[in-house]
Amino acid sequence: xxxLHEKAARNFLTAILFFLFxxxxxxxxxxxIQKHTIQKIMLHHDYAIASSLLEQNISAxxxxxxxxxxxxxxxxxALLGKLGIQENTNLCFLPFLLHFSCKTLxxxxxxxxxxxxxLLTLVLFFLYKREILYQQAVKIVSNYSEGNFQHHLPQSDxxxxxxxxxxxxxxxxxxxxxxxxxxxxxxxxxxxxxxISHQLKTPLAALSMYNEIILDEPNNxxxxxxxxxxxxxxxxxxxxxxxxxxxxxRLDAGGIDFxxxxxxxxxxxxxxxxxxxxxxxxxxxxxxxxxxxxxxxxCDINWTSEAIGNIVKNALDHTNANGEIVISWxxxxxxxxxxxxxxxxxxEPEDFHHIFKRFYRSKNSSPxxxxxxxxxxxxxxxxxxxxxxxxxxKPKEGTLFFIQFPYKMTKL
Numbered sequence: 001x002x003x004l005h006e007k008a009a010r011n012f013l014t015a016i017l018f019f020l021f022x023x024x025x026x027x028x029x030x031x032x033i034q035k036h037t038i039q040k041i042m043l044h045h046d047y048a049i050a051s052s053l054l055e056q057n058i059s060a061x062x063x064x065x066x067x068x069x070x071x072x073x074x075x076x077x078a079l080l081g082k083l084g085i086q087e088n089t090n091l092c093f094l095p096f097l098l099h100f101s102c103k104t105l106x107x108x109x110x111x112x113x114x115x116x117x118x119l120l121t122l123v124l125f126f127l128y129k130r131e132i133l134y135q136q137a138v139k140i141v142s143n144y145s146e147g148n149f150q151h152h153l154p155q156s157d158x159x160x161x162x163x164x165x166x167x168x169x170x171x172x173x174x175x176x177x178x179x180x181x182x183x184x185x186x187x188x189x190x191x192x193x194x195x196i197s198h199q200l201k202t203p204l205a206a207l208s209m210y211n212e213i214i215l216d217e218p219n220n221x222x223x224x225x226x227x228x229x230x231x232x233x234x235x236x237x238x239x240x241x242x243x244x245x246x247x248x249x250r251l252d253a254g255g256i257d258f259x260x261x262x263x264x265x266x267x268x269x270x271x272x273x274x275x276x277x278x279x280x281x282x283x284x285x286x287x288x289x290x291x292x293x294x295x296x297x298x299c300d301i302n303w304t305s306e307a308i309g310n311i312v313k314n315a316l317d318h319t320n321a322n323g324e325i326v327i328s329w330x331x332x333x334x335x336x337x338x339x340x341x342x343x344x345x346x347x348e349p350e351d352f353h354h355i356f357k358r359f360y361r362s363k364n365s366s367p368x369x370x371x372x373x374x375x376x377x378x379x380x381x382x383x384x385x386x387x388x389x390x391x392x393x394k395p396k397e398g399t400l401f402f403i404q405f406p407y408k409m410t411k412l
Contacts, residue, residue, distance in 0.1 A: 149176040203234035244373045251380040258300040265295045272308035284321040290328035307381040310374035319344035338403040347393035
């Protein structure tokens with residue numbers, strides 16, 4: 001009986017019940033009219049018989065007995081039979097009954113026409129409203145098939161039809177999401193290919209030029225050595241780009257199973273900055289660690305240290321000589337937080353919401369800085385292990401990165 005949950009179906013059923021009640025009342029009225037008609041016909045018939053007998057000087061007592069007596073005798077049936085009055089006598093020879101029959105037929109005909117009109121009106125109105133609803137649904141579903149999800153099927157009522165509309169709308173939401181995902185994937189792929197082409201073009205062009213110079217001056221040892229070193233830098237840049245893209249692709253595809261174990265946090269951080277300490281010394285920048293040395297964390301040390309290392313490298317890129325990069329940590333009852341702060345150039349407002357986008361580089365970035373994949377990779381690694389990363393920064397005042405892991409992740 002789910003259809004009764006729908007307002008239109010309830011209204012239609014109410015109208016049908018009202019119609020049946022009206023039909024019942026009309027039958028009562030017609031029955032009352034027919035009763036009075038029959039009574040009137042019988043009275044007229046008795047009046048006519050009594051009048052005829054009185055004209056023939058039949059006594060009133062005999063007439064009264066004849067009219068009120070209900071006994072039927074064979075002689076009486078035989079007499080009426082001789083007069084042609086029988087059960088199969090044509091009504092045209094019985095004027096009183098003919099009049100009653102015609103009147104009854106007229107009343108029943110009017111009743112039939114009226115009730116048929118009312119019932120058809122109710123049914124046609126219901127079907128008309130349904131047709132409008134179905135045509136609206138057909139138009140919207142056709143738009144869905146064409147990729148237009150601007151309008152949705154009505155869900156303003158209960159009932160099976162609106163439940164069906166709700167299911168179709170949910171299907172449309174899924175299709176819309178898939179279309180948007182497919183579109184975004186295509187756009188991402190197109191932009192990624194464009195960015196990779198752009199990133200590879202510069203080192204490849206440099207390699208080609210270096211190779212030509214080496215070939216032109218094979219006997220010039222200093223020139224060959226210089227441009228061989230430059231070629232090595234360009235090759236390493238290409239290797240870094242390709243390896244980072246492969247890692248990001250595996251993370252996006254869910255192809256990484258993080259091997260989480262419990263480590264001292266200092267071990268993870270030292271692994272992260274091991275390759276950056278010499279650079280910091282050469283650039284006269286200080287790497288400072290602050291926190292409980294016995295603090296532990298449950299993570300994949302290789303991926304987590306790479307993520308932290310990318311953030312520290314970004315801090316080194318944007319910090320001047322004599323600058324400081326402070327790596328600190330603390331635990332709360334619900335999480336462990338890692339802070340990486342520098343007193344460098346900070347992030348400009350127009351760059352702030354783009355720092356985790358792939359290949360994004362600020363217009364203020366120096367040519368020697370990275371390719372714009374370090375921070376996106378760090379974000380994917382941290383979030384892939386259930387953590388979060390956020391940033392605070394002011395231009396000329398430095399930047400602070402927050403890395404937070406839930407407590408349940410940091411303890412077995």
